[in-house]
Structures are given as structure tokens and as C-alpha cells.
Amino acid sequence: MSARTPxxxxxxxxxxxxxRVKTRLTPPYTPQEAAALAEAALADTLHTVLKAPARRRVLALDGTPGPxxxxxxxxVAQSSGGLDERIAAAFEHCDGPTLLVGMDTPHMTAxxxxxxxxxxxxxxxxxxxxGGFWALGLADPARAGALVRGVPMSTDRTGAIQRDRLTEAGLAVADLPVLRDVDTAxxxxxxxxxxxxxxxxxxxxNSLAEVAR
Structure with missing residues (x-):
């Protein structure tokens, strides 16, 4: 596989x-406000991904596309099961080098x-x-099942365990910047x-802050 493969x-x-989304933002935000923030974070993420070079862009979605x-x-539809199962299954829709990102880091840049x-x-x-992770990329996405399934998700050790899985498999790992997930206000x-x-x-x-004043 070429190191320059898109x-x-x-x-x-x-x-x-x-x-259903961003429930840890309530309170102080209402469920409707938390969903509005989630939608904005998702929109920003999708537009940022459009600015980065890629041969293909895929959205593994739990739900129905909107505006x-x-x-x-x-x-593509997300699979059932825990987050580790859903991440591994999402990689199955891809071939060649693939980078997975979530919707919780609207401050990610291209x-x-x-x-x-x-x-x-x-x-x-x-x-x-x-302690988690916001991005996971694999040169060979067919290995995602063995590398991701069984990693405990949503703990302060998730990221360390996942990265150890990569190095223990003999992979050369490049680290991306540390980002803060949007979970709380x-x-x-x-x-x-x-x-x-x-x-x-x-x-x-900012609009929600203005209303609260």
C-alpha cells in the first residue's frame, strides 16, 4: 500500500x-438546547471534514439525515451494540487508509x-x-474489529487502552493533537x-448565553 494513498x-x-444526544448538558441546558448544540457540533464537523483532502467521506449515522x-x-447506518462494536462496524464500510472522528469536537480543524x-x-x-479519544485512523480498516472490539468505552482509560491495542499489534502510530470533547457545559x-x-x-x-442573561 502506498504511503500516499488518499x-x-x-x-x-x-x-x-x-x-437522545448530549444528555450531560442538561442541566443547565434543556434537551432542545442540548440537541441544538449537538446539531451545530455535527454540522461544523461535517464541514471541516469537507475541507480536508480525502478520496471519500462517509457518515455512519444512528438516525436519519437532516438539513x-x-x-x-x-x-451508512450504524450497527447495533456498544460503541466499540459500532466503531468497528463503521470501518467495515471503508477500504484503504481511513480516519474515524466523532461529532464531539467542533473545534477540530482540517x-x-x-x-x-x-x-x-x-x-x-x-x-x-x-481520557477517551476523538479520532482513530487505520491504514488497513479490515483490522478494526480486532483492534477496537472489547475496548471499554466512556472511561478515563479508554484512550490509553485503545492506543495500547495499536502499539501491541505492532503498528506505527502517529498522534494527533489532544482535544476536549464536548460533554459538559x-x-x-x-x-x-x-x-x-x-x-x-x-x-x-453564544445565542443561548444571550437568552440566559
């Missing part, structure tokens, strides 16, 4: 339905992911500040402050 960019996300989905994506698949590594790992404020100009997420958060 990458597939894979986004895994939930449809932003009130009561937040821009053109340029192949949409530059952060632009080198994936083009630098000769076997894997790419984006650690999250809470404090996370949302910090992410909005780091978002690029024109960010939907920052605009929605």
Missing part, C-alpha cells in the same frame, strides 16, 4: 434528537487531520482530554472559544 474520512454520529448534512457524504494516510504510519490516534464553553470564525457551534452557544 484517505477515507469517516464520521460517526447520532441524529441530534432532543433527549445539517452537506453534500459529499456516503451515509489541518489537524490533513496528514492522515499520507505520512507512512499504520495508525493515527487523537486523544481526548477526558464547561466543555462547550471551552470548545466554542477554540472554534474557527463562522462556527455554528459557537454561534448557537
Amino acid at each position: 484517505v477515507t474520512l469517516l464520521v460517526i454520529a447520532k441524529e441530534p434528537v432532543p433527549g 445539517w448534512l452537506p453534500p459529499g457524504y456516503d451515509v 489541518d489537524m487531520i490533513a496528514g492522515v494516510g499520507r505520512d507512512g504510519h499504520d495508525a493515527w490516534f487523537g486523544p481526548a482530554a477526558d 464547561a466543555d462547550a464553553v471551552e470548545a466554542a472559544a477554540r472554534c474557527a470564525r463562522g462556527s455554528s457551534f459557537a454561534a448557537v452557544l
